[in-house]
Amino acid sequence: MISVLGSGAFGTALAISLSQNGPVTLWSRDGEQVRAMRETRENAKRLPGASLPDAITITADLDAACRAQTILLALPMQRTAAFLAEHAQLLKGKTLVSCSKGIDLETGKGPTALMAALVPQARAAILTGPSFAADIGRGLPTALTLACADGAEALQAELSTPSLRLYRSADTIGAELGGALKNVIAIGAGVVMGAGMGDSARAALMTRGFAEMNRLAVARGARPETLSGLAGFGDLVLTCTSSQSRNFRHGFALGAGETIDQTVTVEGVATAHAVARMAEHGGIEMPIAVMIAALCDNRMTVAQATLALLSRPLKEE
Numbered sequence: 220m221i222s223v224l225g226s227g228a229f230g231t232a233l234a235i236s237l238s239q240n241g242p243v244t245l246w247s248r249d250g251e252q253v254r255a256m257r258e259t260r261e262n263a264k265r266l267p268g269a270s271l272p273d274a275i276t277i278t279a280d281l282d283a284a285c286r287a288q289t290i291l292l293a294l295p296m297q298r299t300a301a302f303l304a305e306h307a308q309l310l311k312g313k314t315l316v317s318c319s320k321g322i323d324l325e326t327g328k329g330p331t332a333l334m335a336a337l338v339p340q341a342r343a344a345i346l347t348g349p350s351f352a353a354d355i356g357r358g359l360p361t362a363l364t365l366a367c368a369d370g371a372e373a374l375q376a377e378l379s380t381p382s383l384r385l386y387r388s389a390d391t392i393g394a395e396l397g398g399a400l401k402n403v404i405a406i407g408a409g410v411v412m413g414a415g416m417g418d419s420a421r422a423a424l425m426t427r428g429f430a431e432m433n434r435l436a437v438a439r440g441a442r443p444e445t446l447s448g449l450a451g452f453g454d455l456v457l458t459c460t461s462s463q464s465r466n467f468r469h470g471f472a473l474g475a476g477e478t479i480d481q482t483v484t485v486e487g488v489a490t491a492h493a494v495a496r497m498a499e500h501g502g503i504e505m506p507i508a509v510m511i512a513a514l515c516d517n518r519m520t521v522a523q524a525t526l527a528l529l530s531r532p533l534k535e536e
């Protein structure tokens with residue numbers, strides 16, 4: 220039995236896909252949303268147009284949802300630490316699979332490190348890679364990385380579905396940093412396109428951004444192969460080139476000088492700040508990520524950030 224905690228776009232989409240294999244419980248903290256989803260068999264607020272099969276039990280009862288042995292956590296990253304701390308008793312002994320992409324601002328930890336610290340008696344895994352909730356919800360083919368330090372063969376089989384192909388890895392650090400860091404670069408790609416700098420500039424930013432992702436991840440113990448895979452390169456390509464991405468759209472609005480929609484989950488903003496801090500403390504060169512953090516809180520204009528990046532000393536690739 221599998222439960223998904225968090226009925227946002229991604230949690231709902233994963234529940235739909237997993238329900239191809241058997242019963243799934245989808246938990247929401249919002250009783251009103253639970254009633255609406257039960258009645259309409261749709262998550263109209265977060266994933267409109269995708270229907271919720273009968274194999275999905277929708278509940279606001281967290282105790283009931285936590286009876287499952289395998290629990291997927293699909294919450295915004297900055298809400299995860301408080302949730303884990305509050306419900307550590309319920310979650311201990313379980314296999315916890317984080318589906319979040321980000322770095323906790325307060326601790327600098329990614330999802331698996333956070334789960335290991337706050338629920339040490341649980342087994343921590345992460346599911347990440349190129350996948351828009353809307354695509355998964357429609358049953359379109361998708362490939363993801365499932366990382367778990369103790370190997371994940373049985374879990375890989377449990378979470379793979381006819382449309383969701385999982386590749387396993389033991390490199391949780393690489394997997395979680397790939398997913399977190401690509402969001403920061405996707406904001407940058409959005410800025411480039413919103414400001415009208417063109418496709419060539421976006422390709423340059425993606426490539427140099429990927430170099431920064433590797434530099435930080437390897438310094439923290441990741442395997443470079445993980446960054447070259449679905450969790451890093453794959454997701455970077457998806458989010459930097461699609462206006463389905465909320466991080467890309469956020470950057471686009473920044474670049475175009477448009478109003479920002481504050482109600483949308485844009486993980487890359489907090490992650491950019493966490494990364495800028497890590498880069499500074501670790502002496503790691505990450506000029507693009509640092510500029511994006513500055514752009515996100517208006518410490519710099521797009522013109523200033525562009526000039527600063529283009530006028531850096533010339534160097535070898």
Ligand SMILES: NC(=O)C1=CN([C@@H]2O[C@H](COP(=O)(O)OP(=O)(O)OC[C@H]3O[C@@H](n4cnc5c(N)ncnc54)[C@H](O)[C@@H]3O)[C@@H](O)[C@H]2O)C=CC1
Binds near residue numbers: 225
């Ligand atoms: N939407 C997508 O295409 C994908 C999202 N993700 C990741 O999944 C995570 C969640 O994103 P989405 O589902 O898209 O966000 P969303 O904005 O659609 O939904 C977030 C959900 O979390 C719930 N929530 C917030 N705080 C909570 C708390 N303290 N306790 C319980 N529930 C809480 C909200 O009520 C909402 O239902 C993010 O880290 C995101 O990067 C990963 C891959 C794809």
Ligand SMILES: O=C(CO)COP(=O)(O)O
Binds near residue numbers: 350402486
């Ligand atoms: O992580 C995602 C796709 O893999 C979703 O990206 P956004 O959060 O930018 O929409």
